[in-house]
Amino acid sequence: MKIRPMALAAVVSSVLLMGCTNTTALQQSVNDLSAKVDALSNDVSMMKNDVSETKNTSGMAYDEAKRANKRIDNMAQSYTK
Template sequence: MNKKIITLAAVCFTFGLAGCANNDAMEQNVADLNSKIDSLSSQVESLSGEVGQLKASQEQSAADAQAAKEMAADAQAKASQANERVDNVVSSYKK
């Protein structure tokens, strides 16, 4: 019976030491993971900033394109008016 108790105590002691030995490795793994999480968080923040800049740039480009469209439509209308005037002048000479 004493042998069983001593053997059981030795096994418990061995498992206890094994558990303590793994704590340092586990803490190192947790520290590594926290470092990676911090790195990824900073990358996400950086990319979010870039996305915001690109969105603002895209909105400005869309506004510029709309302004160019309006200017082109205005120029086309003025050209049509000028053509009508020229046609009127030409038709007055034909009479």
């Protein structure tokens, strides 16, 4: 019978101690993590813009290379032995 009141006392004291914990440090940690997430989100959006610019540039370079190859092929076809 003595075990039940001792266990109840342990649970109650644990709950009371959890209520007295320092929440300002936890809030500061959450704020720091939120700031880091925001910074990473900004970095990702900037990288997405860079990727789209690079994709457009590579597409233009590919088109220009195709056009140059066609010109070379046309020059080679005009020479016959």
